[in-house]
Amino acid sequence: MRPVLVYTAARLGIFLATAGVLWLTPMQKAPLFLLLGALLLSGLISYVLLSGQRDAMSASVVSGLSARRRRFQESRTREDA
Structure with missing residues (x-):
């Protein structure tokens, strides 16, 4: 989750800096x-x-998605058994 927040914050910072320069x-x-x-x-x-x-x-x-899929499949196999 941290890389997503870092990337989003960097994108927002670059946008604000660019808008400031264009201002x-x-x-x-x-x-x-x-x-x-x-x-x-x-x-x-x-x-x-x-x-x-x-x-x-x-x-x-x-x-993260593969971990969720794996947990979902594990829970499905437990329910089926």
Whole structure:
């Protein structure tokens, strides 16, 4: 669960930093374009900078799901017996 929170916090931080930088440009007069631009730029930056965290997050999610499936199958076999 921790890698998911780290990745999400990093993505949010990059988005807020990008929005802050764009606020210093003339885009502050058009808040919708500022937010869309920040979303696009932060997505690109996150794709490049957070590849390690993204891999750790996906591994964490996959292991959590496989553990749940295993426990579910164990409980089903106990009920059937």
